[in-house]
Amino acid sequence: MNNYIQENKDRFIDELLQLLRIPSVSADPKFKGDVRQAAEFIAEKLREAGADKVELCETAGNPIVYGEKIIDPALPTVLAYGHYDVQPADPYELWHSPPFEPVIKDEKIYARGACDDKGQVYMHIKAFEMMMRQNELACNVKFMIEGEEEIGSNNLGIFVNQNKEKLQADVIVISDTGIIANDIPSITTGLRGMSYVEVEVTGPSRDLHSGLYGGAVANPINILCQMIAALHDENNHITIPGFYDNVEELSSEERAEMAKAPFSLEEYKKALDLGDVHGEAGYTTNERNSIRPTLDVNGIWGGYIGEGAKTVIASKAFAKISMRLVPNQTSEEITEKFTRHFESLAPPSVKVEVRPHHGGEPVVTPTNSVAYQAASRAFEQTFGKKPIPVRSGGSIPIVAMFKAELGIDSVLMGFGLDSDAIHSPNEHYGVFNFLKGIETIPYFFKYLAEMSK
Amino acid sequence: MNNYIQENKDRFIDELLQLLRIPSVSADPKFKGDVRQAAEFIAEKLREAGADKVELCETAGNPIVYGEKIIDPALPTVLAYGHYDVQPADPYELWHSPPFEPVIKDEKIYARGACDDKGQVYMHIKAFEMMMRQNELACNVKFMIEGEEEIGSNNLGIFVNQNKEKLQADVIVISDTGIIANDIPSITTGLRGMSYVEVEVTGPSRDLHSGLYGGAVANPINILCQMIAALHDENNHITIPGFYDNVEELSSEERAEMAKAPFSLEEYKKALDLGDVHGEAGYTTNERNSIRPTLDVNGIWGGYIGEGAKTVIASKAFAKISMRLVPNQTSEEITEKFTRHFESLAPPSVKVEVRPHHGGEPVVTPTNSVAYQAASRAFEQTFGKKPIPVRSGGSIPIVAMFKAELGIDSVLMGFGLDSDAIHSPNEHYGVFNFLKGIETIPYFFKYLAEMSK
Numbered sequence A, B: 001m002n003n004y005i006q007e008n009k010d011r012f013i014d015e016l017l018q019l020l021r022i023p024s025v026s027a028d029p030k031f032k033g034d035v036r037q038a039a040e041f042i043a044e045k046l047r048e049a050g051a052d053k054v055e056l057c058e059t060a061g062n063p064i065v066y067g068e069k070i071i072d073p074a075l076p077t078v079l080a081y082g083h084y085d086v087q088p089a090d091p092y093e094l095w096h097s098p099p100f101e102p103v104i105k106d107e108k109i110y111a112r113g114a115c116d117d118k119g120q121v122y123m124h125i126k127a128f129e130m131m132m133r134q135n136e137l138a139c140n141v142k143f144m145i146e147g148e149e150e151i152g153s154n155n156l157g158i159f160v161n162q163n164k165e166k167l168q169a170d171v172i173v174i175s176d177t178g179i180i181a182n183d184i185p186s187i188t189t190g191l192r193g194m195s196y197v198e199v200e201v202t203g204p205s206r207d208l209h210s211g212l213y214g215g216a217v218a219n220p221i222n223i224l225c226q227m228i229a230a231l232h233d234e235n236n237h238i239t240i241p242g243f244y245d246n247v248e249e250l251s252s253e254e255r256a257e258m259a260k261a262p263f264s265l266e267e268y269k270k271a272l273d274l275g276d277v278h279g280e281a282g283y284t285t286n287e288r289n290s291i292r293p294t295l296d297v298n299g300i301w302g303g304y305i306g307e308g309a310k311t312v313i314a315s316k317a318f319a320k321i322s323m324r325l326v327p328n329q330t331s332e333e334i335t336e337k338f339t340r341h342f343e344s345l346a347p348p349s350v351k352v353e354v355r356p357h358h359g360g361e362p363v364v365t366p367t368n369s370v371a372y373q374a375a376s377r378a379f380e381q382t383f384g385k386k387p388i389p390v391r392s393g394g395s396i397p398i399v400a401m402f403k404a405e406l407g408i409d410s411v412l413m414g415f416g417l418d419s420d421a422i423h424s425p426n427e428h429y430g431v432f433n434f435l436k437g438i439e440t441i442p443y444f445f446k447y448l449a450e451m452s453k
Helices: A003-020 A029-049 A118-133 A154-162 A220-229 A252-258 A265-272 A331-345 A370-383 A398-406 A431-452 B003-020 B029-049 B118-133 B154-162 B220-229 B252-258 B265-271 B331-345 B370-383 B398-406 B431-451
Strands: A052-057 A064-069 A077-083 A103-105 A108-110 A140-146 A171-174 A186-191 A193-202 A294-303 A316-325 A351-360 A388-391 A410-412 A428-430 B052-057 B064-069 B077-083 B103-105 B108-110 B140-146 B171-174 B186-191 B193-202 B294-303 B316-325 B351-360 B388-391 B410-412 B428-430
Touching (some): A003 A029, A003 A108, A003 A118, A003 A431, A029 A052, A029 A064, A029 A118, A029 A140, A064 A154, A077 A431, A108 A431, A118 A140, A118 A431, A140 A154, A154 A398, A171 A370, A171 A398, A171 A431, A186 A370, A186 A410, A193 A220, A193 A331, A220 A294, A220 A316, A220 A331, A220 B220, A220 B294, A294 B220, A316 A331, A331 A351, A370 A410, A370 A431, A398 A410, A428 A431, B003 B108, B003 B118, B003 B431, B029 B052, B029 B064, B029 B118, B029 B140, B064 B154, B077 B118, B077 B431, B108 B431, B118 B431, B140 B154, B154 B398, B171 B398, B171 B431, B186 B410, B193 B220, B193 B331, B220 B294, B220 B331, B316 B331, B331 B351, B370 B410, B370 B431, B398 B410
Parallel strands (some): A077 A140, A077 A171, A171 A410, A186 A388, B077 B140, B077 B171, B171 B410, B186 B388
Antiparallel strands (some): A108 A428, A193 A316, A294 A316, A294 B294, B064 B140, B103 B108, B108 B428, B193 B316, B193 B351, B294 B316
16 A cells, blocks of 8 residues: 555545435435435545546436546546445345444445445545646546436436547546455456336236135236246246347356356355355356346335235235346347236236336456556556456446447446445445555556556 | 114214224234224223123233123123224325225215224114113123234134133124125125235345346245245146145035126126136136135235335345135144245245234034024115125134134124225225114114014
């Protein structure tokens, strides 16, 4: 760790905690004001660090924070992307400390957004501050920090489309992924896409007494369960017709290469208290959550869910369902195939509605680019080991969108860990990881400038 | 309608509305005080009507209101049973007027409990008042009005067991069922029993990000759906081993007799806005909801159920499941068979817990008894038509319990309609039905006394 980080780390962390105290949940309209406050905080910190032209770019939804520092048009330009919005924090009762009152315990910062993505965004701002103060900024830099990543980045797409000139850059750098372990650095080179839908099954037009009507009318909850169950076969293959049509199948060489990444099935099961893993027949755990498409119910509800018993047949039942997609599948294609199939599963005794939420495209980033090589050298410099390229199961839909709209590849320099519990109660981010990110980013700028000469 | 009812009907209705304003929801602890207030209201009205020994009999849960009027030990004694607790009123947003602010519209009283069972209980209290004021009480009468019917009547069972002497009677009369239509009187002669369980499926020990873990771990919601789906086969038979072992199969003569009850499938579908009915192959709608056992999910929940999208794999998923039982099945047997089967459906990747809520036994009441004949004559007197004996799909578990503990048969003199939306939003009770009950009950007392001589 260099002197600047050593001398300023308490302040860096303190500032991050301030940001984490703002409950910028984009999915829930009641946090609208907090979302804006988080944007303003980011903007202020960019200004303080020395960025020019800092502004909140208004959209139909939450603002996008922009800022830049152009030092020499001849140098490469890095566009740093991140998001200041966070996932909803419920179920609140499972948090050991309140999600928006960050605490540091065992060298980890606990709060919603600690890792995803406020902690990782803030590394970029502090790395930029350090480069500015030490007069070591080696590339031009542009910041674009949005507030709707957790709800689909719809307005970012419009913004990018309308600001192609302003956003021109040589590479986009994103810290919203992770490394294998603190002593096993890695860089994400592939991301899954996503289709996210909400389904509604309607049986009788009103809630009914299950004694008087039970057995004689379609119970929408039972039917919804049957329809969801029918989406997988006994091998856990997804049954939607055409679902796998465009799936990229990896060669046995590629799979053998993947299998070399350090992984212990026993530790994986133990960490999650699993009796067994569960997934598509014919694939390993690491393949199931990275190179294979999936279908998961993210939420389900219907009928009486309070305390005690109520003998009701609900009129309606609901589920939120997401599918993770792999290269060559598209969210539009899959959402359409899902909708057609799900509707076909409904018996005539119920009505079904499928509402698409948002989608994103899968992506594979090049590992032979100058930018990837610069990132790899930066990790090797600070971790003392060459990072392993890995495919992640997560989705960052904007990576494919950036490529399509701007023609720019991204480098996914994330510093989180799988165990950080992002999207879960007790999300956290290691102080080690936060500071390591601040240390690594300037090397990326340095090597990118050198290698681009 | 006689003069007494004519002169007092506005007051009768006004008093019922007062009772309906008390949100005595037994399933939810936050209404504990209201439940007690409803008991006190009932006790006060019994006292005002002329009952002796009125008291709130304390139990481990909600009190049982007792009162009696013994006029002559030589006369038959009627034990009138009912309940002052009500079902939860949610979903509140589907009510056209607030569930605990009763309104009268189109000659119907709209409120939670209007029919089930406050409106029907209150008919007995006002019929008793009328008989007392007019010096026409023809039998001894005991009242036992409980506050836990909607949550399984556990404490009533204990109370009855401990008060066999006090509760001795010749017949128990219960108004918690219905008639076919206002111009087609009927008396319920059979009730289904019930097993009610709550199930919990646990996958990973914490909520997970569906991108990083999706496809590799068991999603408890998907698994719960698969397990629930597996409880019925393609003919909508229940797949629990041994589930039908003891089911009483009706003869074709009995089924032909049942089929004579007036019923229009088209009207049934229209009333509930159903594309089609849905149920066990080989049985009619009226058979499915009365003489056949069923399995319905009454509530399901898990994962993110707020607005927008959250890409989470929940740690746990839950469902409330009830089974309606027919004669010769017992709730203990079925709960055990369900539990064993449900646990066997779980793959090793999840943990399952089945928690029994409450049960009740199915019952068939005799139609050749003096009490049934007296009730039949009373209905004929006030409706101008002999009532049809019908099997109901609902459950009043205490009927079997009364028979077992006290050796007393019940007569199910209910005046509700299937369309009253009990257990649903916009529950209501016809003013016609309320007053018709008050008119009919004294004839039952009269004929019972005459026929018992």
